[in-house]
Amino acid sequence: MTLESELPETATVITATGDEWWRSAVIYQIYPRSFADSDGNGIGDLPGITERLPALAELGVDAIWFSPFFTSPQKDAGYDVSDYCDVDPLFGTLADFDVLLETAHGLGLKVIADMVPNHTSDQHEWFKAALAAPEGSPERDRYMFREGKGPNGDIAPNNWESVFGGSMWERVTRPDGTPGQWYLHIFDKSQPDLNWENPWVREQFFGILRFWLDRGVDGFRVDVAHGMIKEAGLPDYTPPVEGASMGGVTSDDTALIPGIADLTPDPPYWGQPGVHEIWRGWHGVLAEYPGDRVLAAEAWLDTLEKTALWVRPDEFSQAFNFAYMFTDWKAKKLRAVIQESIDAFSGVGAPSTWVLSNHDVVRHASRLALPKDAPPQGAGIGPKTPGKPDTALGLRRARAATSLMLALPGSSYLYQGEELGLPEDMELPDSARQDPTWFRTKGEKYGRDGCRVPIPWEADKPAYGFSTTGKSWLPQPVNWAPYARDSQDGVPGSTLELYKSALKLRSAHGLGTGSLEWVGDYGNKVVAFRNGDITVITNLGKVAVELPVGDIVLASEEIVGGALPADTTVWLRA
Ligand code: TEU
Numbered sequence: 158m159t160l161e162s163e164l165p166e167t168a169t170v171i172t173a174t175g176d177e178w179w180r181s182a183v184i185y186q187i188y189p190r191s192f193a194d195s196d197g198n199g200i201g202d203l204p205g206i207t208e209r210l211p212a213l214a215e216l217g218v219d220a221i222w223f224s225p226f227f228t229s230p231q232k233d234a235g236y237d238v239s240d241y242c243d244v245d246p247l248f249g250t251l252a253d254f255d256v257l258l259e260t261a262h263g264l265g266l267k268v269i270a271d272m273v274p275n276h277t278s279d280q281h282e283w284f285k286a287a288l289a290a291p292e293g294s295p296e297r298d299r300y301m302f303r304e305g306k307g308p309n310g311d312i313a314p315n316n317w318e319s320v321f322g323g324s325m326w327e328r329v330t331r332p333d334g335t336p337g338q339w340y341l342h343i344f345d346k347s348q349p350d351l352n353w354e355n356p357w358v359r360e361q362f363f364g365i366l367r368f369w370l371d372r373g374v375d376g377f378r379v380d381v382a383h384g385m386i387k388e389a390g391l392p393d394y395t396p397p398v399e400g401a402s403m404g405g406v407t408s409d410d411t412a413l414i415p416g417i418a419d420l421t422p423d424p425p426y427w428g429q430p431g432v433h434e435i436w437r438g439w440h441g442v443l444a445e446y447p448g449d450r451v452l453a454a455e456a457w458l459d460t461l462e463k464t465a466l467w468v469r470p471d472e473f474s475q476a477f478n479f480a481y482m483f484t485d486w487k488a489k490k491l492r493a494v495i496q497e498s499i500d501a502f503s504g505v506g507a508p509s510t511w512v513l514s515n516h517d518v519v520r521h522a523s524r525l526a527l528p529k530d531a532p533p534q535g536a537g538i539g540p541k542t543p544g545k546p547d548t549a550l551g552l553r554r555a556r557a558a559t560s561l562m563l564a565l566p567g568s569s570y571l572y573q574g575e576e577l578g579l580p581e582d583m584e585l586p587d588s589a590r591q592d593p594t595w596f597r598t599k600g601e602k603y604g605r606d607g608c609r610v611p612i613p614w615e616a617d618k619p620a621y622g623f624s625t626t627g628k629s630w631l632p633q634p635v636n637w638a639p640y641a642r643d644s645q646d647g648v649p650g651s652t653l654e655l656y657k658s659a660l661k662l663r664s665a666h667g668l669g670t671g672s673l674e675w676v677g678d679y680g681n682k683v684v685a686f687r688n689g690d691i692t693v694i695t696n697l698g699k700v701a702v703e704l705p706v707g708d709i710v711l712a713s714e715e716i717v718g719g720a721l722p723a724d725t726t727v728w729l730r731a
Contacts, residue, residue: 181669199628376451
């Protein structure tokens with residue numbers, strides 16, 4: 158189905174079968190440094206999370222995915238790992254992790270860790286050994302070292318640009334002080350890429366996976382799963398669309414614009430066919446363990462068709478649906494991406510996933526009200542960005558969008574704070590910024606700090622209850638009291654209560670394991686479908702839509718007089 162095609166009259170979509178828990182799970186992402194701080198240093202930690210876990214059980218999610226808490230110099234907020242089998246002292250200890258895991262399991266919550274195999278930190282022992290070893294040594298072969306070009310080797314081996322800005326190559330200095338080889342880093346220079354063609358590297362990660370599986374984790378989200386293998390010869394590459402090489406999806410997602418996806422071949426460092434053999438190996442390790450462990454791919458690929466190849470039965474269990482995430486607030490586009498997702502994923506026996514926010518993108522309570530000419534994904538929004546989104550409109554659309562998403566069959570991901578309706582923090586002072594993107598682009602891109610601000614728990618406490626001392630590694634806005642959990646708990650109509658109701662009803666009506674049948678009666682500005690005994694109607698137009706007879710079981714805004722207002726979703730039982 159293309160964007161331009163009309164809504165099929167009836168399109169019943171049978172979701173993939175299988176009774177593994179993750180096929181229909183709602184998975185809540187915790188960004189550990191911004192969730193809850195127990196020791197008052199302004200950075201969230203594992204004991205802080207453990208204390209707050211009952212709030213997540215009460216919210217009604219099934220599982221938690223934790224962004225990395227492993228030992229790390231924190232150059233990229235923990236996505237630069239220097240020891241994969243230990244907890245960074247900032248966040249606590251392995252014993253704290255064991256308590257967290259036990260507490261979560263006791264509350265019925267599964268736990269998913271974040272594995273970062275594309276690169277290590279430059280402070281990892283493997284990289285230190287590589288630097289200390291001579292050129293051509295087995296230690297160097299664990300990473301992507303190459304000679305520079307030109308008579309003195311002072312030109313980078315190719316023209317690739319880092320996702321965070323600047324060259325993807327950094328030159329090292331030999332022990333005698335002379336310039337040496339270059340190493341590849343898709344991200345920051347403190348994140349050297351591993352050489353996944355090297356069997357020794359593959360073997361190490363089998364051990365790391367087993368370390369966490371033995372401790373009891375229920376699976377892994379795999380970071381940059383699309384970047385691990387690079388095209389042989391590392392050929393030069395110039396992206397046809399600005400930002401395309403960087404996962405730089407804009408609000409007009411290239412994957413969803415017919416034509417552009419066809420013109421965008423996989424860059425030589427994304428989505429190479431060699432990755433699939435790695436995932437089959439990882440699948441095999443997880444299969445040795447009881448209890449349906451999950452493997453979720455963070456793979457930024459330009460089409461859903463390609464993404465589906467990653468979730469074939471012997472590879473990942475599921476993959477993030479970034480095409481869905483970046484779909485504009487337009488009924489036609491939304492219907493198309495839903496249909497295309499279910500077709501692509503169920504074609505290989507996998508559930509579709511759905512997601513609206515994470516720690517790398519502008520929060521959807523702001524993104525859904527961005528003006529047309531907004532900066533591309535990854536640029537972020539800051540004090541000097543022209544045409545900032547309207548917060549009230551953004552929140553209204555976010556509530557409607559989430560209410561729609563949570564009625565879709567498959568698995569949904571939530572990002573901490575979205576259940577409070579948090580907007581992007583668009584006024585962070587430059588002096589507070591920490592995202593490497595900000596530094597590597599010399600301030601040209603604000604980066605991702607605006608979605609990473611510590612979340613508010615209690616309106617009247619220091620740091621809104623995030624920390625005991627009032628410290629917060631990124632400053633929190635002064636106007637966040639109304640978003641605090643205790644300002645919304647038990648308050649009818651609050652965003653928190655909307656999430657709780659939606660999650661409860663989703664489970665009661667079996668929507669996650671259900672199937673979708675389009676309902677075409679409401680015009681082209683509406684998305685409407687049936688899932689089991691629930692009819693979901695979302696009005697993305699400006700004009701109110703008359704509702705059919707039926708009991709309203711959920712509404713993202715108050716419904717008066719039988720009409721569905723603009724930017725509103727209802728669930729009806731007819
Ligand atoms: O992200 C990979 C990635 O390519 C996207 O995050 C995106 O291109 C980027 O955010 C620019 O918009 C993962 C993690 O989710 C991210 O937090 C890490 O910084 C990155 O990997 C490196 O580990």
